Amino acid sequence: MTGVKEHIKDAFRRVRGAFSYLSSKKYTTLAGTMAFFLVMSVVPFLFWLTLLFGKLNIDISQIFELEIFGEVRDLLLYFRDSAQSAPAGPSAVLLVTTLYSSTNLFYHMRRSGEIIYDSHRKKGSIVLRLSALGLIFLVMLLLLSGIGVFLLGNDILVRIFPSFIAQIGIYALFGVFAFALVLLLNLYICPYRLTVRNAVWGSLLTVLLGGLASFGFSIYTQFSSMEKLYGAAVLFILFLLWLYLLMLCFVVGVVFNCWLWEHDSGAKIVHKKF
Secondary structure, eight states, X not given: OHHHHHHHHHHHHHHHHHHHHHHHTTHHXXXXXXXXXXXXXXXXXXXXXXXXXXXXXXXXXXXXXXXXGGGGHHHHHHHHHHHHTSOOSSHHHHHHHHHHHHHHHHHHHHHHHHHHTTOOSOOXXXXXXXXXXXXXXXXXXXXXXXXXXXXXXXXXXXXXXXXXXXXXXXXXXXXXXXXHHHHHHHHHHXXXXXXXXXXXXXXXXXXXXXXXXXXXXXXXXXXXXXXXXXXXXXXXXXXXXXXXXXXXXXXXXXXXXXXXXXXXXXXXXXXXXX
């Protein structure tokens, strides 16, 4: 009996230590900052995705049919339609404004990474803006290939397998794509040269927590009475809460990677050049 109590006390100490470590990294504040800039980047991102897939005659609305998008599906489709109807006339101005808005998220992600990894060697704004600009093209390439594979896999799975098995396969494809994206962001956000081995577990944790949070949030919205409180603005409020939850999951994964990196005796502290 004494041994069981000691194990319980030890578990509580570990949980308390984990929350203390998370709090020291200001995870809620950083998640809120990222969620804000993610909101500001959604329409520009969807504009470029819609433009790219429009040229290829591919409809990305199938992705939003997944249950993890829940009640925010309508708002995402509205953003997509807004991106489709955006005027493409003054292309030079549109190019600059959308690229600047899109890079804001990655710029502030990197700044957040400097806080999480406690880096005292801050990069200049111009250098980080250029690296964020490079990342946006990498993310676009990943999204282009990932969504293409997802849509093709979705079509094949639905035709070959029963509905239930096909759904499992579709979510597995989405999970692999999400993991690849989160892994890329984890490698970028760290101000030091992080190996893939040091970034895998936090990325996997983010995907698992994000999936659970999204499913839980979709269930919560079905039984909540937020519409009575917020009225017509309920979709946008739900969208903000959902993004904040996702950013919380992302920051928790980054902090976990940071903890693993700090406790890795073989890790080398080498600053990135960009």
